[in-house]
Amino acid sequence: MTAALQIENLWIEAGPVDDPLVLVRGVDLSVEPGTVVGLVGESGSGKTVTCMSALGLAGAGVRITRGSVRAQGTELVGADEATMRRVRGGVVGTVFQDPLSALNPLQRIGDQVAEALVLHRGGRRRAHRERVVTLLARVGIPAPEQRARAYPHELSGGLRQRVAIAMALANDPAVLVADEPTTALDVTVQAQVLDVIRAATRDEGRAALIVTHDLGLVAEVADRVAVMYAGEIVEEGAVGSVFAAPQHPYTRGLLASRPLLAPGRRRLSAMAGRPPLPGAWPGGCAFAARCPDAQTACAEPPPVRRGDDGWSRCWYPPTDDPGRDPVEPQERAG
Amino acid sequence: MATAPAVATPPPRTGRRGRRARRIAGTLARLVLTLLGLLTLLFFLVRLSGDPAGVLAGPSATPAQLDAVRAGLGLDEPLPVQYAQFLGDVVRLDFGTSVFTGESALGTALGALPATLLLIVSTMLTSILVGVPCGVLLDRGSRVTRALIGSTMTLAQAVPTFVLGVLLSYLFAVRLGVLPAFGSGTPATLVMPTLALASFAVARTARMVAAELEQVEDQDFLRTASAKGASSRRVLWRHALPNAFPAVAAALVVEMSFLISGAVVVEVLFAYDGIGKELVDAIFARDYPLVQAAVFVIGVFVVTVNILGDALLAVLDPRTARDRA
Numbered sequence: 001m002t003a004a005l006q007i008e009n010l011w012i013e014a015g016p017v018d019d020p021l022v023l024v025r026g027v028d029l030s031v032e033p034g035t036v037v038g039l040v041g042e043s044g045s046g047k048t049v050t051c052m053s054a055l056g057l058a059g060a061g062v063r064i065t066r067g068s069v070r071a072q073g074t075e076l077v078g079a080d081e082a083t084m085r086r087v088r089g090g091v092v093g094t095v096f097q098d099p100l101s102a103l104n105p106l107q108r109i110g111d112q113v114a115e116a117l118v119l120h121r122g123g124r125r126r127a128h129r130e131r132v133v134t135l136l137a138r139v140g141i142p143a144p145e146q147r148a149r150a151y152p153h154e155l156s157g158g159l160r161q162r163v164a165i166a167m168a169l170a171n172d173p174a175v176l177v178a179d180e181p182t183t184a185l186d187v188t189v190q191a192q193v194l195d196v197i198r199a200a201t202r203d204e205g206r207a208a209l210i211v212t213h214d215l216g217l218v219a220e221v222a223d224r225v226a227v228m229y230a231g232e233i234v235e236e237g238a239v240g241s242v243f244a245a246p247q248h249p250y251t252r253g254l255l256a257s258r259p260l261l262a263p264g265r266r267r268l269s270a271m272a273g274r275p276p277l278p279g280a281w282p283g284g285c286a287f288a289a290r291c292p293d294a295q296t297a298c299a300e301p302p303p304v305r306r307g308d309d310g311w312s313r314c315w316y317p318p319t320d321d322p323g324r325d326p327v328e329p330q331e332r333a334g
Numbered sequence: 335m336a337t338a339p340a341v342a343t344p345p346p347r348t349g350r351r352g353r354r355a356r357r358i359a360g361t362l363a364r365l366v367l368t369l370l371g372l373l374t375l376l377f378f379l380v381r382l383s384g385d386p387a388g389v390l391a392g393p394s395a396t397p398a399q400l401d402a403v404r405a406g407l408g409l410d411e412p413l414p415v416q417y418a419q420f421l422g423d424v425v426r427l428d429f430g431t432s433v434f435t436g437e438s439a440l441g442t443a444l445g446a447l448p449a450t451l452l453l454i455v456s457t458m459l460t461s462i463l464v465g466v467p468c469g470v471l472l473d474r475g476s477r478v479t480r481a482l483i484g485s486t487m488t489l490a491q492a493v494p495t496f497v498l499g500v501l502l503s504y505l506f507a508v509r510l511g512v513l514p515a516f517g518s519g520t521p522a523t524l525v526m527p528t529l530a531l532a533s534f535a536v537a538r539t540a541r542m543v544a545a546e547l548e549q550v551e552d553q554d555f556l557r558t559a560s561a562k563g564a565s566s567r568r569v570l571w572r573h574a575l576p577n578a579f580p581a582v583a584a585a586l587v588v589e590m591s592f593l594i595s596g597a598v599v600v601e602v603l604f605a606y607d608g609i610g611k612e613l614v615d616a617i618f619a620r621d622y623p624l625v626q627a628a629v630f631v632i633g634v635f636v637v638t639v640n641i642l643g644d645a646l647l648a649v650l651d652p653r654t655a656r657d658r659a
Contacts, residue, residue, distance in 0.1 A: 057557055081565065089563035096561075101554040105653060106576050115572075116562040151652045167562060 002073050004175045004207035005031040005092070010067035012046070012053050021279050023049050023062070025231045031175060034205040038218035038239070040254065041228030042275045047211045051177050055092060056084050072174050090120045093168030097180040099160035103152040109163045110148025116170035135166040139196050158189035165196055176201060176208040182217060197221060215258050219243060227251045230276055230286035237310020247305070247312035249291045285315065365637050372633045373626070377420055380622055381413070407433070429627035434619060439627035443609060447631055449518055450601070450608035454593050456528045461535035461586065468536065469543020470570070487537040495596050499530040499603040516605035527600045535589050542585045546578030553577070580651040587643030591636045
């Protein structure tokens with residue numbers, strides 16, 4: 001079975017060609033049909049730029065230098081405009097982070113949803129009115145017929161994000177890519193929008209790539225999770241097994257720094273240090289400088305270790321080496 | 335498929351009509367106040383500028399003849415009385431008759447208005463039809479295109495209207511002989527006055543469009559449109575430019591008010607029979623009634639343009655309509 005979205009050895013850089021800033025280095029990521037993948041990481045880890053570049057939406061100056069992105073088998077790296085237009089909105093629907101600015105303020109929302117249909121199915125906007133109302137109803141917008149005539153500024157943030165999702169789903173794309181779809185929303189609204197996303201993915205068997213830093217969201221909607229750090233994926237696996245037994249120390253840190261409303265008091269652990277910025281990535285394991293268990297070997301690029309269902313990039317995965325020696329003094333790589 | 339969200343109910347419809355009525359009343363009050371101020375200023379300025387009796391009666395008139403002329407024009411009354419009388423007449427739209435032609439001053443001024451409106455409309459059209467594409471190129475063009483258009487626009491803004499008018503006249507009428515140097519009434523006579531008048535407005539429009547496009551450029555909704563599968567051309571024309579237009583339209587409305595003063599210069603220069611030329615002629619002839627009528631008509635025009643401009647902005651940007659309600 002071909003993957004709905006297949007990213008292979010993707011390298012992305014920005015800035016001047018003779019002195020580029022490398023943003024993403026060799027990302028491999030596969031989203032199988034009917035699977036929801038959560039791509040997590042801190043700001044600057046390259047998770048958003050990976051998705052946006054894959055669709056050619058990263059903006060001027062950001063370019064893919066190597067690798068391949070295939071959506072339903074169609075190669076997108078180096079593809080011509082016509083192919084990209086057909087894929088965008090047709091094969092891959094995209095939802096962005098900030099619903100307040102993601103909609104055209106001058107157009108009625110119904111018209112904006114209809115535009116997605118016109119672009120892929122032809123005809124006039126009016127001809128798609130029925131489907132627009134159906135779509136709006138599907139993402140839980142009350143009184144969709146009236147709301148279709150509303151302007152974005154007349155809707156709340158949650159409703160606007162629903163409109164954005166309706167727009168992304170308009171042409172029944174095989175893949176939904178969502179970049180921090182709930183980050184800009186109130187907590188109560190987040191849960192509702194999450195329901196919509198879950199319905200559009202899990203319940204309808206649609207593949208999805210959801211970029212987020214919210215591990216709770218991943219636990220709720222994703223089947224698999226990929227953890228990004230310093231432009232690389234450091235761990236990938238089924239959500240259940242990664243959350244239960246994280247193999248990479250960065251994943252462990254992320255999970256430990258998650259506030260839990262569980263009974264019993266527990267000090268919230270924050271990871272020491274900050275993620276290195278693009279351009280300042282050390283050789284070897286990029287996480288070594290912050291890793292509590294870093295050892296001499298971490299100065300070299302760690303090998304990929306495959307488990308039953310997933311893999312990680314660490315010299316010392318916990319299950320691999322249970323009787324490891326006590327931690328040596330921290331070894332700084334680079 | 336999703337849970338019902340908590341939704342804010344739409345704003346109640348009651349009171350919308352009341353608000354609109356209040357808004358219209360406010361606009362009318364503004365219009366009346368503006369015109370009253372304009373006419374008051376005009377009344378005293380005209381009377382400071384000289385004595386029409388002297389012009390009318392001629393240089394060889396005796397004091398007795400001058401007094402007679404003044405009495406005939408009502409100029410022998412004290413100023414406050416004249417002012418009250420003037421305002422009373424204005425309310426009845428009675429501006430008296432032209433001192434020279436004896437025809438209704440308001441009628442003469444209104445008769446000259448269409449030619450000026452034509453000039454202004456053709457100038458506005460030129461500004462939009464030339465200015466918007468130039469603005470797009472100024473923002474999206476290659477480095478050479480941008481430099482070329484940028485410096486042309488700077489030049490267009492820097493050369494005063496009357497200088498440009500003279501240059502155009504020399505080139506097209508004297509050297510090339512393809513356009514009439516002056517006159518009005520035929521399409522050909524409209525060309526040079528429009529060019530002279532539009533050069534500044536075109537440059538201004540182009541710069542506004544470019545600046546607004548740059549502002550709009552990194553807005554998320556453009557990326558949304560791309561993500562839907564829109565071509566970059568469609569993103570520009572359907573999403574970026576419409577969002578640049580409200581600000582450009584606002585600038586054009588202001589520009590239109592200024593155009594009328596530019597029209598005065600251009601009309602005189604090209605002997606184009608519009609209200610601007612009528613006004614200047616009337617001033618030199620100290621034809622008070624006609625000056626007052628012409629300024630009144632121009633004032634009404636400017637205020638109307640501004641009111642219509644506000645309405646246009648509300649159409650272009652739904653957010654504005656709500657803010658003002």
